[in-house]
Amino acid sequence: MKNGSPVTLGGSADFSLSPTLRQLSIDLFDRLRETSLDGVGVSRETYGASETAAFELIEHYARDFDLDVEWDSARNLIVRLPGTDPSQASVATGSHLDSVPEGGNFDGAAGVVAGLAALIDARERGTPLRSMQLYALRGEESAWFGGPCYFGSRALFGALKPEDFASPHRNGRKTLEDSMRESGADIDLLKRGDAILDPTRLACWFELHIEQGPVLIAREKPVGLVTGIRGNVRHRHVYCHGEAAHSGAVPRWLRHDAVLAMSDLLVRIDEHWRVLLEWGEDLVVTAGVVETNPAEHAVSRVPGEVTFALEYRSQDPKTLESFGALVQSECDQIGAKRGVQFDLGPQSFTESATMSPPLIGLLESICATHDVAHEVMPSGAGHDSSVFANAGVPSAMVFVRNDKGSHNPHEAMDFEDFFLATQILSEAMWHAANEQEDYRS
Amino acid sequence: MKNGSPVTLGGSADFSLSPTLRQLSIDLFDRLRETSLDGVGVSRETYGASETAAFELIEHYARDFDLDVEWDSARNLIVRLPGTDPSQASVATGSHLDSVPEGGNFDGAAGVVAGLAALIDARERGTPLRSMQLYALRGEESAWFGGPCYFGSRALFGALKPEDFASPHRNGRKTLEDSMRESGADIDLLKRGDAILDPTRLACWFELHIEQGPVLIAREKPVGLVTGIRGNVRHRHVYCHGEAAHSGAVPRWLRHDAVLAMSDLLVRIDEHWRVLLEWGEDLVVTAGVVETNPAEHAVSRVPGEVTFALEYRSQDPKTLESFGALVQSECDQIGAKRGVQFDLGPQSFTESATMSPPLIGLLESICATHDVAHEVMPSGAGHDSSVFANAGVPSAMVFVRNDKGSHNPHEAMDFEDFFLATQILSEAMWHAANEQEDYRS
Numbered sequence: 001m002k003n004g005s006p007v008t009l010g011g012s013a014d015f016s017l018s019p020t021l022r023q024l025s026i027d028l029f030d031r032l033r034e035t036s037l038d039g040v041g042v043s044r045e046t047y048g049a050s051e052t053a054a055f056e057l058i059e060h061y062a063r064d065f066d067l068d069v070e071w072d073s074a075r076n077l078i079v080r081l082p083g084t085d086p087s088q089a090s091v092a093t094g095s096h097l098d099s100v101p102e103g104g105n106f107d108g109a110a111g112v113v114a115g116l117a118a119l120i121d122a123r124e125r126g127t128p129l130r131s132m133q134l135y136a137l138r139g140e141e142s143a144w145f146g147g148p149c150y151f152g153s154r155a156l157f158g159a160l161k162p163e164d165f166a167s168p169h170r171n172g173r174k175t176l177e178d179s180m181r182e183s184g185a186d187i188d189l190l191k192r193g194d195a196i197l198d199p200t201r202l203a204c205w206f207e208l209h210i211e212q213g214p215v216l217i218a219r220e221k222p223v224g225l226v227t228g229i230r231g232n233v234r235h236r237h238v239y240c241h242g243e244a245a246h247s248g249a250v251p252r253w254l255r256h257d258a259v260l261a262m263s264d265l266l267v268r269i270d271e272h273w274r275v276l277l278e279w280g281e282d283l284v285v286t287a288g289v290v291e292t293n294p295a296e297h298a299v300s301r302v303p304g305e306v307t308f309a310l311e312y313r314s315q316d317p318k319t320l321e322s323f324g325a326l327v328q329s330e331c332d333q334i335g336a337k338r339g340v341q342f343d344l345g346p347q348s349f350t351e352s353a354t355m356s357p358p359l360i361g362l363l364e365s366i367c368a369t370h371d372v373a374h375e376v377m378p379s380g381a382g383h384d385s386s387v388f389a390n391a392g393v394p395s396a397m398v399f400v401r402n403d404k405g406s407h408n409p410h411e412a413m414d415f416e417d418f419f420l421a422t423q424i425l426s427e428a429m430w431h432a433a434n435e436q437e438d439y440r441s
Numbered sequence: 442m443k444n445g446s447p448v449t450l451g452g453s454a455d456f457s458l459s460p461t462l463r464q465l466s467i468d469l470f471d472r473l474r475e476t477s478l479d480g481v482g483v484s485r486e487t488y489g490a491s492e493t494a495a496f497e498l499i500e501h502y503a504r505d506f507d508l509d510v511e512w513d514s515a516r517n518l519i520v521r522l523p524g525t526d527p528s529q530a531s532v533a534t535g536s537h538l539d540s541v542p543e544g545g546n547f548d549g550a551a552g553v554v555a556g557l558a559a560l561i562d563a564r565e566r567g568t569p570l571r572s573m574q575l576y577a578l579r580g581e582e583s584a585w586f587g588g589p590c591y592f593g594s595r596a597l598f599g600a601l602k603p604e605d606f607a608s609p610h611r612n613g614r615k616t617l618e619d620s621m622r623e624s625g626a627d628i629d630l631l632k633r634g635d636a637i638l639d640p641t642r643l644a645c646w647f648e649l650h651i652e653q654g655p656v657l658i659a660r661e662k663p664v665g666l667v668t669g670i671r672g673n674v675r676h677r678h679v680y681c682h683g684e685a686a687h688s689g690a691v692p693r694w695l696r697h698d699a700v701l702a703m704s705d706l707l708v709r710i711d712e713h714w715r716v717l718l719e720w721g722e723d724l725v726v727t728a729g730v731v732e733t734n735p736a737e738h739a740v741s742r743v744p745g746e747v748t749f750a751l752e753y754r755s756q757d758p759k760t761l762e763s764f765g766a767l768v769q770s771e772c773d774q775i776g777a778k779r780g781v782q783f784d785l786g787p788q789s790f791t792e793s794a795t796m797s798p799p800l801i802g803l804l805e806s807i808c809a810t811h812d813v814a815h816e817v818m819p820s821g822a823g824h825d826s827s828v829f830a831n832a833g834v835p836s837a838m839v840f841v842r843n844d845k846g847s848h849n850p851h852e853a854m855d856f857e858d859f860f861l862a863t864q865i866l867s868e869a870m871w872h873a874a875n876e877q878e879d880y881r882s
Contacts, residue, residue: 211690212689212690213687213689213690213691213695214686214691215690215692218695230689232689234740236740246653246654246821247725247752247754248653248654248671248673248725248754248820248822249820249821249822249846250654250655250656250821251656251725251821252714252725254655254659257727259707259728259729259731259749260708260711262704263704263705264704264708266700266704267701267704267705267708273693277693284688284689284691284693286688286698286741286744287701287744288700288733288738288740288743289733289738289739289740289744290700290732290733290744290747291731291732291733292729292730297730297731298729298730299675299677299727299730299752300675300752301727302729303727303728303729303731306731308700309740311688311740311741313688379689379690380688380689380690380691380692381687381689381690382689407687
């Protein structure tokens, strides 16, 4: 605290974004919203015209502030403030600009706006040792091409797979490859798997993002510092096969009720989850989709089958593995007890990512210095940062308190919280850009 | 046993339907099947042409055997063997002739064929004291007019309600009233609620029916004697309202997961059910239809709502009432614990019925005399007999062992079991028709 002003929940009064950058952020969010209104919320389609319009808006603002601008082969946009020593690895930040259909204006865009503000703020401070970069990334959302995501960040590290290019658009009329080509991406280069970016050329990576959960609201803290990004295991169609029967005429001892077996399984899983949390594990478990078979179910019929989705997430790959074994063991036990069979079906796996402890430490010390109430917490949602972290770039994330979740037009981020988080980002980047510190060690 | 032949599982060798009546039964089942084949199974539509064709077939056979025949105002068919004392109440049997769409040939029809055989058998024995009657009943199945059922038997006692007449046919193009009118029923009389039959004019009622559950197969017994018909309480749409949320970003302590709450409820209900059975209560419980909301569910979304059906049945109305209170109490408790609301929605109630202990005793003594292995058991499915019993007619039912359930073309009744059960029916009716015994006492 420079002037001894009273401590507030949001940090010391003078630790705050400049009026210019506040106004710039508000204007930029307004312009982004205007370019992408869809009648319900905003739609910035992965590698679509509405996404490109948002990119061009950022480019326009960056040029206005005399920052260098470059489009890469995947049509990501890189905004650059050159440092004094080009031999040094750069300090980078960024996030994505696409949104889900009828989504909110802040999911993704907040990190790009904050990054632009941080670079402008840095230029005001002088010239850094290391170059500072903002990556506006393409296609982070899975909503447009049926599941796969992180196209822009994965392209940086040559990690797009043949099946990514073939992913069908939700309208069924084109593939990701078609959309990328229309956007001007160099498909041949990307298909060869050539990396666009050498990860060792980044000293560290920061991403600011709205929290997509309710933890910061519940904890009454404006900012979160992320310890890791949960990986997940998904079984989209777990099938429980019992035996359909007359609901009145079949006594309990002759039943093989699929719904009761599923309920038994989910309650046991829920109880294991509770105990594992007390044990200190990081875990969330969800059965989000449940359906008996409409072709044969009835109020007066013992259900012979039920399908349900099962997803579990953890920052710790070992937890995911052990939990998977526990689920299978419960399926076997309940199956034997109730005379039903569980078939977990195909399983998809998304890697978890660990954020860099030295970078978390840097962010914590900034918060401590400026009395910013913050929560150290996992990210349950996936982010481009996991791609950077798993490519070997020391990474960290700053969450901004946000009400009403994300992926909907009602997401509610208070600008004061955003300004505070942006100031933390700016401070951290300026620090990292002027130190020789190797966050890889 | 008249000749001391060795006892078999199915009863003593000479306790058996005559070769003539065996052949008659087989022929009649064949003819019924022929008149109602639908390509998959048989369809005898409630108050439809295919049902009427089956009635006319029974009428034709009854006339061939010189039995009196009459159609009542609801177009039920009554076949009569007059007794020597017209002042005495009659002994009656019967069942329904309609089937579900693509149903089996024995559900319902077995009781009509058996009743006809019993009357012919009685005429061979001589002239009974009381008149003996067979009721071939209309419209027992709920499949054709969207839920309501027992139209023929309820009409006998003036118990059809205005909403019954307005019930829409499953094809959506007519009502029950239209179909009844086409079949020649006296709608005006039925709408006035005039009884066709004075229940005190029936000394007792018997119904033979295939078992619709697997108990007799599991117990390896050819015949069941029914203690009562389970009533039921149905909640077609129980709604559990929680809170939808991001499946990764929301920790366990901030969730209000509707599917886990439902699972918790169903497992508790299942456990109560188990304990109540050990306590000696009669109960079956089913949640046959479950669905998360397709408009908002997703693999990566904590389910904010789920709907499910809940049905429970018991012979004992007090058990139904107490179990309902227990369910509500569990809903409240789980709702408070998990921060969700359960709404049980509208409830429908079908009365249970108690079979007459003296008549069950009569049937048991016949089985004992002839060494017929039998199970004394509840009926979980509804039957016209519940209408007779609840109108005050002492009633009893004989179940015939049947594999693969009912309401499907795969129902599998062994003719030997049918002949045995028919012989029991015939014996019981002949006994009752020649005794002064008042089964009402």
